Every structure is written in C-alpha cells, then in structure tokens.
Amino acid sequence: MLQIENVSIKFGNIEALKGINLKVQKGEFFGLLGPNGAGKSTLMKIIVGYLKPDNGHVIMGNELVVYDNVNFRRKIGFVPQEISLYLELSAYQNLKIFGGFYNIPGKVLEEKITEVLKLVQLEDRKKDAVKNFSGGMKRRLNIAASILHDPELILCDEPTVGVDPQSRNAIFDMLMKLNREGKTIIYTTHYMEEAERMCPRLAIIDYGQIIAEGTLTELKKMLERQVTLKVLKTSITIEKTNELSQIGKLLELDGHYEIIPNEYFELNSKLFYYLEELGIPADIINLSRASLEDVFLSLTGRSLRD
C-alpha cells in the first residue's frame, strides 16, 4: 500500500528525517510512536506530498508520490495535529467547504456530510459555530473533515491531543470502525498507551530515525526484561534483601526494590510462592509487564515524555 524509501529532509541545519524506510500494508492500522519533535508530522506531510524530501521517495500503490501533485491527495485523508477548522463557521459549513475541494458532486457531498456527522456524533450540532464546541467535538470534526472524500489512506497526526478520555474513546472507536471497513490508517502519537491499544504494528521514531519497527510482541522482545517486580522497602523486606536478590537482578531505589526476575522466576506461580515463603505480604508487591515506554527507554535512554 505505502512504501517509504530512504526519505530524508533538512530544515536549515536541522536534519528532521534521516533515511526513513517503512512499509505499510493495505488495511493495516500502523502506529508511529515518538516524542514531540521526533519527525512524525514531517513524515506525514511528505507522505501527503505537502513537503518535498531532500532524498528518497514515497510510493503509494504503484504510484510515486510527487510533491505538490494535488490529484494524488484525493486518495489520502490527512488529519492534522492542530484543530484546523474555521471556528467562526458551523460544522456543516466547514465540511461543505473542505469537501468541495474533492470535486464530490453536490448531492453526494450532502450525503457524505450527513454520514460523517453521524459517524462523529455531531449530527445535532451541525448548524452550531465550531467555536462553541468542546475540545473533543472539535477533534472529532477535525477528523470528519478529512474523511469526507472516502480516502484509501488516512493519516492521523496525533488526533487526540488535549482530548478528554470520553472523546478519546469515541475517536478510537471511530478510527477502528474505519479500519474494519478497509481503510489503511497511519496513526502518529506520543502516547504509548494509545499505540499499544490501537496499533498492532508500529514503528518508533526518534530524532528523525526509525529506531525500531514491528508488532507489539516483537518490540517488547527487544527488552532485557519482560517483567519487573517492585517491592516496597519495609522492616521485613530490608531484612530479606539477600533472599530477594535470589529472584534476579536487584536494584535498590528510593522507597522500593526493583527486581528483574531470572529465567527460573519468570513463571508467576514460582515467584509468588517464593515471596510467600519469605513472608512478604502481597500488598507491598507490584508486578509489571514491559510497555512500549520501556522499549523506548531501553532504546534511547530517555522517557517518551522527556
């Protein structure tokens, strides 16, 4: 569906993207995870033909994406990171304006507007000025304006920034519905929870480079530890430090111990049996599975939110 080959771009002295290579299959929900300023939005703008890469190219289907080729853009729906709407106009007027650029016949456009307003649950507010909408409603309309023309590929550039959990869930449901209907979706985010929840396959981008790519399982397998045990420091656990270090590599941190269990204790049953034997109460134990945050931390030495 989409092939990104060796794409690089510079803004002045800053190398925003450094030789990006990616493949996205038709019908895939592909995630692009990375901190702010990693180059996610720049890559989106290159895919849509808004920015011209200094090197490399993008192929969609069998066609080479040419910079400023407006006809190609009819196949793509780009959901910008910012709320990119005319706030003084109504939801309907916004959709009518943006839909108008895709040469959709009047009657069909009216039907599409009704359909997407229903999809984003804004049918009853279609005549209201967007400036009176909540953040979540604006975000939903922001997406609606990008899918009116029934695009094959939807590029979502952090579509849930600043949205309340309820609206976020509504956006997730909407995008998953579109994906089930066959749309290919590329979803950029710096929220690892979103990426884990939405994207079966994803790439991690940092400083303009893809530092990892694969399914969630594949990415997590890159980690030294899949499970981390945290035990609070109490009079009991301080006395049993030596015994705890038998479980695996033990780090003594402020207020708690962090233990990466060795192969023997990877099975939860063995681990909990051993802890019980030591007489350590369950309410001071926390066992956590590896997350994408951990993957990013291990790859870059930084947190996603840094």
Add this chain to the structure above:
Amino acid sequence: MNIIYKLIKKEIIRFLNDKTSMMLTFIVPIILMVIFGNIFGGHGSSRGKANLILINNSNSEIAKFIEQKLDSTETLRLIKNYSEEFSEIKFPYTEEIAKEHIKKGKISSALILPENFFTDTSSSLLFKFYYDPKNEIESAMIQGSVQQTIMSQVGGIMPVLMMRQAKKQIGENKFLNFSDDLKKTVSANFGVNVDSLQFLGGDFEKRAMNLNNNNSSNVIGNLVKFDSEQLVGADVKSPGLTRSIGGIAMMFMLFTLTAAANSMFEEKSEGTLNRLLCMPVKRSHILWSKYIYSLLLGIFQLLVLFTSAWLIFDLDIFSNFINLIIVIIASAAAAVSFGMIITSFAKNINQASGLSTLLILVMSAIGGAWFPIFLLPDWMQSLARGTLTFWAVEAYIQVLWRSADFSAIALNVLVLLSIAFIINFYSLLRFRKGKVFR
C-alpha cells in the same frame, strides 16, 4: 479554476460570518465619509461655524452695521450673551467675562467694539481682539472672516479716516487751506462747481461709508475690480466631499485589502492553510483566490462607499460612471498588490499588521488622502508620486471633480496597473521564500 472558485467562495462565506470585518469594511468608511462630508460642507448650509464673542459697546452706525454683517456670515456664530453654570438666565458679555472665558478655554476668540470704536472725530476704527490660538485653524479662520467682513463691507470708511488723519497731522487751518486750493484747482480745470466739492464731513462721509449695502457707491470697493469665475466644479453639489472622498476610499480600501491578504497568516496559525495544502489545493490556487477575492472585495467596498455618498450627499457618481469604475478597478488592483507584498515579506501576522498600518498611514498622509499635497514641502511632494495613493487620489479627483474623460486619467490608470503588475510579480517570487507557506 474550480478550486480557485471554491476558495473564493470560502473567503466570501468567512467574510459574511465575520461581523467585525463587515463593519470595518463598510460601516466605518461610511461613518468617516459622513463626518468628512459635513466638515467640508457636504450639505452646504450644514457646515460648522466658529464661535466668536462679540461685544459692541459703540453707539455708532458703522459698529451696528459691522455687527449685522458679522452676524450674517456663514463661518461665524456670534455669541453675545452667557449664562452661569446651572442657570438659564442670560447675561450680556462684558470684556472681562469674555477674557475670563477665553482663558478658561470655554471659547477661543472675542471681538470687542469699544465705546470709542468710531466717533465724529475718529481717525481710525478701534477694535480689540482676544484669542486663544489652541486651534490655529479656527483662530485664523475667525480673524480672516472678521477682516474680510470689515474690508469688504465698510471699506468706504477708509478715505474718511485718511482725510481725518491728514487733518490731524497738518492741523485744521492748513487742511482747510489745502482743501480750498484743491477745490479751486479741480473747479478751474474740470469746470465743476466749487460748492459741490467736499472732502470731509457731511454728505461726503455718509456716501463714503456706504452703510446701505449699495456697492455702486462704495469708494474703495470700486477702486479694485476682481472678476472671478469658477471654471471647474461650479455645479458640483458637494464640492468638499467630492474632492476628499477619493482619499477616504483609498485609505480604507488599503486597510481592507491588506487585512484580506494578511488573513493568510491567520489561516496559517489556525492550521487551515496547512489543511488546504494537504488537500487537492496548490499554493498558486491560494494566492490567486486571495488576489481575486481581494480585488472583488475592494471594488465592492468602493461601490458601496460611493453609492452611500450619492444617497447621503447627492455625490454625482453617474455622470462619469465608466471612468469611475475604471479608476476603482485600477486602484483596487494596486491596493491588493500592496497587501500581497506585505504578506510575502512579513514573518507573522503582527509584523504584517504593524508594517501595513505604518505604510498605509504614511502613504495616505503624503499621497493626498488626508489633505492636498501642496501643503507639503517640495521634497515630500516629489516623494508622494512614488505612492499608489497619490495616483489613485488624483484619478478620483479627475473623475469626480473635473468629470474628466479617459485621456485625463489614462496615465494614472496606467501607473496604478503597472504598480499592481510589478508588485504582484515580485510578491509571487517572494512567496517562495516568505514565511507564510512554511
């Protein structure tokens, strides 16, 4: 073209939803035009008058006559009485009260005709004039009106005063001898009866002073003949407004069209510009749509302004309508290009607004939009020719004031269209490097 048409339609929808822009585009220029129209006598009799305290303490006929004439001028409103605060009782002005009111800024000028203004033996007219030049134009206008009224209406008194001065200078006996000798010489050489000749007093003075509005017997008035004939604009109904409306129109059109061009920065900050550029819309589509929309908006704005002037002040816009439309289109094209070049150079909306406001005000001031450029020093007048305001304002004056044909405005139109073409071409090049599309 379809995309450009849709972008223009989008601009119109946005404009119609923006009440502030609508007001600034149409209502504010009309309000200013109404104010200018009234200042410059848009309705003729409704022109404002300057207040002048007049205290006439003289019993002479000539003082009463001057008071009556001043009272009937179009430029002065004589104030003869005053009332205390919170009281409706009127008191006649005294010299002291008049001075006090001027010092307190209640009024700017007072003319006093004292008791000894003109007596049987006066050899001069004695006036007292008190003023506060806080408003120099008003002061100059009042003094000019007073002097003009005196010289034009009672100029005949001058020979009488001159004779009385002569009598005072050389003494009564010598004056009488001189007078008798003069009479005899005139009688001998011109065959006039000696008894009918009189150079001082009695009937001569009455005839000379001419207080009966009969100009034919006004001695001084008949010495200098000044035949004046207005060759241009004699039948123009609102002369002041006709001359000034081009300047008002040009200034507001520049503000409107610059704001329209600068709105690209607003769209950029709102994110809609980027969204459009990720749709099947090119940069050139956006630039063309902005240009065409701004041009149409400028033309419509001026049509509304001129139509309002026609409705309110009876401004004649139809006798030379085709040429007026040509000038409107040419000046709108130049104004749009001005807005586009500012947008192409500026880094953000604040810079664009600040720069355009500064340039529009300077161009309006030196280009003749606010006042005639002959008031400016020579070097500034030369500089004015480099502004599009100058060429537009001159063209409007030609069309509206002189009812000139196309040949009279051809150069102005050519200059305006050339400005539009050159600046637009340059701004298109600038947009490649400018910040608005980055």
